[in-house]
Ligand SMILES: NC(=O)C1=CN([C@@H]2O[C@H](COP(=O)(O)OP(=O)(O)OC[C@H]3O[C@@H](n4cnc5c(N)ncnc54)[C@H](OP(=O)(O)O)[C@@H]3O)[C@@H](O)[C@H]2O)[C@@H](O)CC1
């Protein structure tokens with residue numbers, strides 16, 4: 001699914017009006033109806049509702065929503081925040097229509113016009129939408145502050161008033177902090193960025209049938225991976241396949257005290273369809289790995305506690321494996337750095353690089369240029385900051401991500417809520433699956449195993465990253481259903497992985 005910018009959203013609106021065709025006021029009615037259908041599924045008619053409307057089209061939506069809720073016998077009070085003399089045409093139209101059915105419309109011009117809001121009420125925030133062009137001030141600011149102070153449940157229409165759709169807010173901006181955002185048709189970039197969490201709440205999309213042709217032909221670097229996008233990437237297994245058909249992966253993982261990382265990665269790799277797996281662990285991990293992951297072959301490193309790359313056991317050279325996954329639990333011993341230094345230039349195919357392998361790269365940046373093209377790097381934000389630099393805001397972070405992926409011709413999976421899969425072309429695919437239950441040790445090791453398995457099977461590296469990150473989050477969502485987000489652990493994700 002594409003994520004469009006605010007100018008494209010406006011143009012999409014106009015395109016739909018011209019080419020469907022549909023009168024602007026009817027498109028607004030459709031949006032209001034979609035909102036009200038959602039609202040009716042979440043709140044009963046006994047709910048006391050205060051709707052705050054601005055003077056643009058977001059306010060117009062609010063007025064139409066007010067009328068439709070009245071038709072459904074909700075108890076509503078409407079407040080128009082009169083911050084300017086100008087009103088949009090569709091606002092005026094809906095204002096007239098609402099006045100025909102209720103006299104209960106009040107106007108907020110001064111702070112003493114702002115009503116008291118009680119805890120069992122629901123506030124619908126339709127003050128400012130995607131047309132925000134400057135920070136909220138004056139009576140808008142005072143109203144937003146009053147709503148934020150109130151103990152009520154807040155539902156924002158399209159986007160929280162005061163939040164920019166696709167540019168950074170300043171830390172001093174006053175913005176609605178909703179419980180829910182019900183937005184129209186396409187996700188907004190602002191919803192996916194960590195710093196905006198409290199200005200978005202639980203966000204939902206409602207379909208208002210904006211014109212598909214415009215969406216399909218609009219260029220954008222931003223995507224939001226949906227189940228159907230992921231399903232399209234999944235390769236079917238041939239009836240006459242054998243284990244040789246699905247690659248032989250090499251995992252370099254674990255160090256003394258962190259053999260669990262190697263075990264989790266290995267299990268995830270096997271649960272993601274790899275044909276054969278060899279794991280190289282320090283000698284101290286040999287028995288652990290052979291016992292807990294009998295499906296994997298184990299090549300003990302000649303070092304007792306850390307990886308050096310050398311082994312007394314004969315085996316293929318790393319370059320001869322279908323792919324290599326390196327990093328989970330490896331630590332940063334000098335011997336391990338030496339291994340990385342000699343290994344990287346020998347590899348020809350994309351690999352997966354995670355955890356301390358990334359930290360070693362940050363401390364030895366010359367090695368970045370040695371990464372095979374289209375390798376997948378999976379940093380969490382701290383690891384990514386070490387690889388690059390501190391960012392001032394989430395938008396700058398996206399620019400840094402893109403620059404890095406382009407410069408080193410790698411795919412970067414910046415992990416977290418809505419993990420951002422960034423391609424060497426500068427596209428960013430935000431993941432839609434996963435939950436805070438994944439914020440627990442070992443879940444990243446599972447992801448490394450999954451991605452290594454997909455590369456070994458011959459998946460295109462970008463597709464492997466998008467699909468693997470999606471499947472990992474989905475397994476996390478299944479685990480959270482079973483165990484709850486607090487009780488779940490990385491092993492539960494392994495048990496929940498499914499590829500159908
Ligand atoms: N395609 C879709 O998705 C559809 C979208 N629809 C709806 O339309 C909404 C967008 O409507 P919109 O463009 O009229 O913008 P909105 O934010 O209501 O108001 C802009 C006005 O506010 C002003 N203004 C700006 N900042 C301000 C501030 N801080 N304090 C005070 N004023 C401020 C600004 O002033 P200006 O910049 O012109 O000086 C302008 O006059 C969208 O969010 C959705 O709800 C649906 O109805 C149908 C389908």
Ligand SMILES: Nc1ncnc2c1ncn2[C@@H]1O[C@H](COP(=O)(O)OP(=O)(O)O)[C@@H](O)[C@H]1O
Pocket residue numbers: 355380415416417418419433434435436437438439440441442443444445446447472473
């Ligand atoms: N709040 C969250 N929502 C969705 N996914 C999350 C969230 N927190 C963490 N994750 C996911 O969990 C994994 C954590 O990886 P990482 O930080 O490397 O953990 P570890 O190194 O302990 O295994 C990543 O895939 C990340 O996207």
Ligand SMILES: [K+]
Pocket residue numbers: 058125126127128129156157158159160161
């Ligand atoms: K709003």
